[in-house]
Amino acid sequence: MLSLRAVNQFYGESHILWNLDLELAPGECTCVLGAPGMGKTTLVNCITGYLPVQSGSMTWLEAGHPPQDLLTQPIEGRVALGMSYVAQDRxxxxxxxxxxxxxxxxxxxxxxxxxxxxxxxxxxxxxxxxxxxxxxxxxxxxxxxxxxxxxxxxxPKLLILDEPTFGSGQRFINELSNIIRRLSRDFGLTILLVEQRLSFIRRVADRFCLLHRGRNVAQGNVALLDDKLVSSWIDP
Structure with missing residues (x-):
């Protein structure tokens, strides 16, 4: 559905995303996680078109259609392709x-x-x-x-959620996990989730991408997301 290769992004002279690779497969939920300030929301803003990409590639892949270069698409063009975004502030x-x-x-x-x-x-x-x-x-x-x-x-074909559990009660979090699982597994929707709650991630995600200082330091099946790995990169 979406392929990112060697994506770099800067704020002024600050290098925020470093040669980042990411693959979003159709019908899967992929979670991006990391400590605050590690580039998660910046990555989302680059994918949705709210921030420019300094270098690298973003390719929209859809069965039966030629690949689309996302970097040439404005925000509304990405929406027209089938991208939808829920920001943290609703x-x-x-x-x-x-x-x-x-x-x-x-x-x-x-x-x-x-x-x-x-x-x-x-x-x-x-x-x-x-x-x-x-x-x-x-x-x-x-x-x-x-x-x-x-x-x-x-x-949409791709749903992007930026920390949807932030500030929410446990009842809604439980409902949301069921909804996300239905969307990906029953409706075939591709989902990119930015999230911090490990219990929630393990319940809804198929794959994960762990960011540290703008670099993808670990990724794979969510079964590999164990406490030791998380504590190595996120916990103080």
């Missing part, structure tokens, strides 16, 4: 209703259908019962549900 429209938040996502993505897919309210039944409530009146966990539902309403 970015919902607080004055609009739940349903209006979902409908505006359809308009922004310029999809042909103006109807909210049935799977949205199947995955988020609480949002259906609150569909006429303003986004700003929802609890923080429900706002996170809305942000995720809005990202899914266009039926």
């Amino acid at each position: 970015r919902i429209f607080s004055q609009l209703s739940v349903e209006e938040n979902l409908q505006i996502a359809l308009l922004a993505a310029r999809v042909r259908s103006r109807s909210i897919p049935g799977m949205i309210y199947e995955l988020f039944p609480e949002l259906y019962s609150l569909r006429h409530m303003r986004g700003g009146e929802l609890s923080s966990d429900l706002q996170q549900q809305l942000a995720l539902a809005r990202a899914l309403v266009t039926e």
Whole structure:
């Protein structure tokens, strides 16, 4: 689905990402983890187009279609290819209703259908019962549900989640883990997850990428993500 090769990125003279390689396979959930300030969100911003890449390549791979060079695509071009992003700060429209938040996502993505897919309210039944409530009146966990539902309403091929459990209660975290597993295993959605909770990662991810000072120091099947490896690079 997505292949990164030798990606480098700078903030001014500070070298943030160092020759980073990453492969996202169709239908798999890959987790990027690392201590704060190690380049995780920078990587996401490069993939989504919010930050430029200094050097390297990013290639969009989709069966039946020629490879696409992502570096030539603006943000809206990446969305059109099938990329969807949920930022840590959610970015919902607080004055609009739940349903209006979902409908505006359809308009922004310029999809042909103006109807909210049935799977949205199947995955988020609480949002259906609150569909006429303003986004700003929802609890923080429900706002996170809305942000995720809005990202899914266009039926993307790649879903990118930046620390979706941050500030959330255990009930929502449990629900979210079930949703992510369904999306990747039942719906075949490719997911890139930035996350810190190891128990959550081990439950939902197929593969991992461990960043340290902008370098990919370990990656592979999530079964290899043991406590010793994590403590070597993340724990003080």
